[in-house]
Amino acid sequence: MKLATWNVNSLAVRLPQVLDWLQANPTDVLALQETKLSDDKFPAAAIEAAGYRAVWFGQKTYNGVALLTRNQALQVQKNIPGLDDDQARVIAGTLGDVRVIGAYFPNGQAIDSDKFQYKLRWLDALREWLHSELAAHPRLVLMGDFNIAPDDRDVHDPIAWAGQVLCTPQEREHFRGLLALGLHDAFRLFEQPPKSWSWWDYRMLAFRKNQGLRIDHILVSEALRPQVSACTIDRAPRKNERPSDHAPVIATLEG
């Protein structure tokens, strides 16, 4: 089973790249973030024509998530139950016996902003929900754009980024809290090249200079961990003419 996550920064702009990528990288579940499309504008027909099913949850201009799947996703859940949230950030579905949660974590903007407080509240609610989801679905994957660089080795310039949003102790504590639920960072189950990033700023020639962050993640539950045989970041789409600022992260599960 191949699982992948990709923040596409506008599905309207990136749809051809997503379809090309799926053609080259057959995937059982591709979680998308930042579709930036209201539900009536979601390109369901083009995705079906490419041989994929989809469930989606979006809004105009901002946010928006989807799961593109080979088989129909069941038990679809949109956003975190019990959290009063007007932003479309989560879509979950069940494929076979695997529960898949695709999420676009809040950015947080600045530590002294309301958006950072919202991020922390959202993270609290996510952890609460995951606790019960894991009890109901031991075989679970949480993947998406976490907007958290878990460790200094996930940051091209840890000194410049120290204490900045995406790297604060509070955010990293939340990431460790997810691991404490029994989730594992699939990327770190394997030897990886140093300076592995999933996002590069559009500015400052950041991709050409390989100055980025690893903020897109695939977390697998304890029950799935033994089956994970690989986890990689595919930099190729970042070299496209009009790329997303994020690259896809891919995990392979045996069996």
Added chain:
DNA sequence: ATGACTCCCAGTGGGAGA
């Protein structure tokens, strides 16, 4: 360096992203 780039909705600029 309150920048840079890209996307969006707007409407000839500004918010948001990370």
